[in-house]
Amino acid sequence: MRWCKSIVSTPPLLQVRLVSQNPSLNREAAQARESQLERAAYERGLAEGEKRLAGQLLRQRAELIGLQNGVLASLRQAVPQVVAQCESGLIELALEVARKLVSGLPISLDMVETAVRAAIAQVEEKTEFDIFLNPEDLALLRQCYSPVLLPAPGNEAVQFHDSAEVSRGGCLVQTRFGAIDARRETKLELIRQSLAR
DSSP, X not given: OOOOSOOOOSSOOOSOOOOOSOHHHHHHHHHHHHHXXXXXXXXXXXHHHHHHHHHHHHHHHHXXXXXXXXXXXXXXXXXXXXXXXXXXXXXHHHHHHHHHHHHHSOXXXXXXXXXXXXXXXXXXXXXXXXXXXXXXXXXXXXXXXXXXXXXXXXXXXXXXXXXXXXXXXXXXXXXXXXXXXXXXXXXXXXXXXXXXX
């Protein structure tokens, strides 16, 4: 069909298209248009989904960083405590091993004489003092006629006594100024205190 006259419209027409008389062309154009709208909707949905996913990933990443920082802070606080506990445990273990080794050693004359000499060395000269020994240690010194029992020059007023309070291998020296505790358990306790500092 042919048009001879012009069509005049008072309001201007927008987005006017020529529609073909062929229905298959109209269907194809509609399908193409529908496909184009569908693709555009898909692209918008994809972009929106990516935006939401990116926001969610950022939130999760921030949560993980916070959790990581918390774990690291806890570890920083825990490490010194673990080190202190390990040091304390090692000190206790070493002292217990030393105590068992020392208690397992047989008491000899040399050991008792060394303990007495070390204690006497801490006493000032010309001071009266009493030395307390385990009864078995004192008997050992007397039986062997130990020179430790003889008074040293300037310390003639030394007296030896037996005492059940003193463990084997140690001694206790009593002066008018105070006591010198040279018992084995006291020495171990002093070692423990010096290591605990």
